[in-house]
Amino acid sequence: MAADLGVGGPRRRTGAALTAIRRSRFLMKIQVAAVTVSVAAVSALMLTAGPASAHSYDGKDPYRTGCANSKVNTGKKATLKNEIGESLGVIRLYYSRRCGTNWGETQVPKNATGQITVFTSKKRISFSYRAGNGGHHWGDMVYAPSGVCAQATGTVTAGIGRVNKGSGTTGKACG
Numbered sequence: 001m002a003a004d005l006g007v008g009g010p011r012r013r014t015g016a017a018l019t020a021i022r023r024s025r026f027l028m029k030i031q032v033a034a035v036t037v038s039v040a041a042v043s044a045l046m047l048t049a050g051p052a053s054a055h056s057y058d059g060k061d062p063y064r065t066g067c068a069n070s071k072v073n074t075g076k077k078a079t080l081k082n083e084i085g086e087s088l089g090v091i092r093l094y095y096s097r098r099c100g101t102n103w104g105e106t107q108v109p110k111n112a113t114g115q116i117t118v119f120t121s122k123k124r125i126s127f128s129y130r131a132g133n134g135g136h137h138w139g140d141m142v143y144a145p146s147g148v149c150a151q152a153t154g155t156v157t158a159g160i161g162r163v164n165k166g167s168g169t170t171g172k173a174c175g
Contacts, residue, residue: 054123055143056143057099057100057101057141057142057143058123058125058140058141058142058143059125059140059141059142060140060141061138061140061141062094062096062099062101062103062138062140062141063138065099065141066098067096067098067099067101067141068094068096068138069098070096070097070098070099071094071095071096072094072095072096072097073092073093073094074092074093074094074095074102074170074173075173076092076093076151076152076170076171076172076173077090077091077092077093077170078090078091078152078153078154078168078169078170078171079168080106080108080114080154080155080156080166080167080168081166081167081168082162082163082164082165082166083162083163083165084163086163086166087166088108088109088112088156088158088164088165088166089106089107089108089109089112089135089154089156089158089166090106090107090108090168091104091105091106091116091152091153091154091168091169091170092104092105092106092152092170093118093150093151093152093170093173094138095144095150095173095175096141099141099143100143100144100145100146100175101141101142101143101144102118102120102141102142102144102150102152102173102175103116103118103138103139103140103141103142103152104116104117104118104138104139104152104153104154104170105136105137105138105139106129106135106136106137106138106154106156107135107136108135108137108156108158109135109156109158110131110132110133110134110135111131111158111159112131112135112156112157112158113128113129113130113131113156113157114128114129114137114154114155114156114157115127115128115129115154115155116129116137116138116139116152116153116154117139117152117153117154118139118140118141118142118150118151118152119142119150119151119152119153120142120144120148120149120150121148121149123142123143124142125139125140125141125142126139126140127139127140139152144175145175146175147174147175148174148175149172149173149174149175150172150173150174150175151169151170151171151172151173152169152170153167153168153169153170154167154168154169155167
């Protein structure tokens with residue numbers, strides 16, 4: 001049994017008091033668990049809801065939408081380099097005048113896989129590519145109208161081992 005130190009020395013708790021304390025602690029644990037689950041559920045909902053400013057072109061293919069018909073090479077490109085500085089490909093940042101969007105395109109070995117990500121200060125959209133297509137791949141678009149800066153980053157895996165993995169990020173292009 002637990003003891004309390006009170007006026008007049010130690011005092012023993014009765015069975016009913018101990019039961020009440022245990023019940024109170026148990027209920028507190030349940031309340032803490034319920035709050036934890038609620039916070040986790042709200043956080044997950046907020047993470048999956050996506051940005052409030054999502055545009056209808058965000059995450060879409062520039063060629064299927066016709067946006068690539070008005071594409072302009074921004075002049076921003078980067079070499080996809082491995083850890084010892086060897087080139088495994090290149091990524092270029094493009095802009096569609098008609099759609100107000102940006103996307104990245106890579107030229108890599110035809111057996112390579114990787115990822116293309118285009119991003120602004122508020123949005124980030126990624127696309128994973130598989131081997132094939134002659135090594136020419138493009139990512140999905142991000143809406144970045146006039147005045148919004150965008151960049152593209154690419155990764156490439158062209159075989160086994162670290163020397164066959166590379167990455168690069170273009171400079172910013174501000175429309």
